[in-house]
Amino acid sequence: MAHATSSSLGTTGPISRFPTPTDTVTPRHPRGQERVITANRQTSWAFADAYVAEDEALHWARDRARDAGLRSVSPGTGAALRLLAASVDAKAVAEIGTGCGVSGIHLLHGMRPDGVLTTVDQEPEHQQSARQAFRDAGFAGNRARFIPGSALDVLPRLADAGYDLVFCDGDRQEYQDYLAESLRLLRPGGLVAFEGVFANGRTVDSGPQPTEVLRLRELVRAVRESTELVSSLLPVGDGLLCAVKR
Numbered sequence: 511m512a513h514a515t516s517s518s519l520g521t522t523g524p525i526s527r528f529p530t531p532t533d534t535v536t537p538r539h540p541r542g543q544e545r546v547i548t549a550n551r552q553t554s555w556a557f558a559d560a561y562v563a564e565d566e567a568l569h570w571a572r573d574r575a576r577d578a579g580l581r582s583v584s585p586g587t588g589a590a591l592r593l594l595a596a597s598v599d600a601k602a603v604a605e606i607g608t609g610c611g612v613s614g615i616h617l618l619h620g621m622r623p624d625g626v627l628t629t630v631d632q633e634p635e636h637q638q639s640a641r642q643a644f645r646d647a648g649f650a651g652n653r654a655r656f657i658p659g660s661a662l663d664v665l666p667r668l669a670d671a672g673y674d675l676v677f678c679d680g681d682r683q684e685y686q687d688y689l690a691e692s693l694r695l696l697r698p699g700g701l702v703a704f705e706g707v708f709a710n711g712r713t714v715d716s717g718p719q720p721t722e723v724l725r726l727r728e729l730v731r732a733v734r735e736s737t738e739l740v741s742s743l744l745p746v747g748d749g750l751l752c753a754v755k756r
């Protein structure tokens with residue numbers, strides 16, 4: 511894989527501050543210790559991704575998603591979503607891209623016991639699987655509001671400042687639109703998260719990339735440069751871009 515450099519992508523590109531294999535990094539640890547950390551990195555990442563165990567309902571939802579040819583969030587990303595929902599004491603969460611319910615179950619676990627997940631998907635049969643998965647996971651029917659439809663049709667109908675967290679996992683080409691809607695939907699102190707911003711490594715690859723990847727780079731830049739947001743790109747799963755609305 512070709513790796514991006516600041517010269518190949520322009521100094522103003524969204525990934526211009528990412529370290530690359532050619533960067534010179536001044537070691538801050540004794541050399542021996544640095545080697546141990548590097549050698550164990552893959553194992554450490556695998557350990558982190560499996561850190562929170564998944565139950566039968568999650569396994570069932572993952573299997574349905576696989577059958578339908580859908581990506582689901584990784585267990586590590588799911589654990590991060592739980593943490594984020596709990597950290598904002600989420601009572602109202604909006605999700606774009608229900609899928610078969612893997613991310614939804616994780617979000618519900620992190621939310622307040624009386625919290626409601628509003629989840630949008632353009633494929634009603636995916637939402638049927640998610641509904642079953644939420645039930646199997648032990649969540650009462652009134653904990654989730656399923657809205658079928660295209661995100662850009664549904665989001666404008668949701669209430670201003672009515673949400674503690676917005677999780678975006680729909681059409682990656684629409685993420686910039688989801689960002690604009692999220693800024694309207696979130697209360698101050700609320701949090702937005704975008705799944706899959708690494709695009710399997712293509713976001714930092716200097717080779718020719720499809721529009722989806724170019725849009726993801728624009729999103730990463732826009733979130734980082736927004737004065738309304740405090741952001742962090744978590745290297746979990748396929749990259750979870752998170753930001754708190756000031």
Ligand SMILES: C[S@@+](CC[C@H](N)C(=O)[O-])C[C@H]1O[C@@H](n2cnc3c(N)ncnc32)[C@H](O)[C@@H]1O
Pocket residue numbers: 575580581582583606607608609610611612613614630631632633636659660661662679680681684
């Ligand atoms: C990657 S899957 C979501 C997986 C789910 N978040 C999980 O981890 O279990 C993406 C979902 O977004 C839905 N989707 C794609 N584009 C959409 C759009 N423009 N509006 C609404 N839903 C969309 C697809 O039907 C699919 O179910």
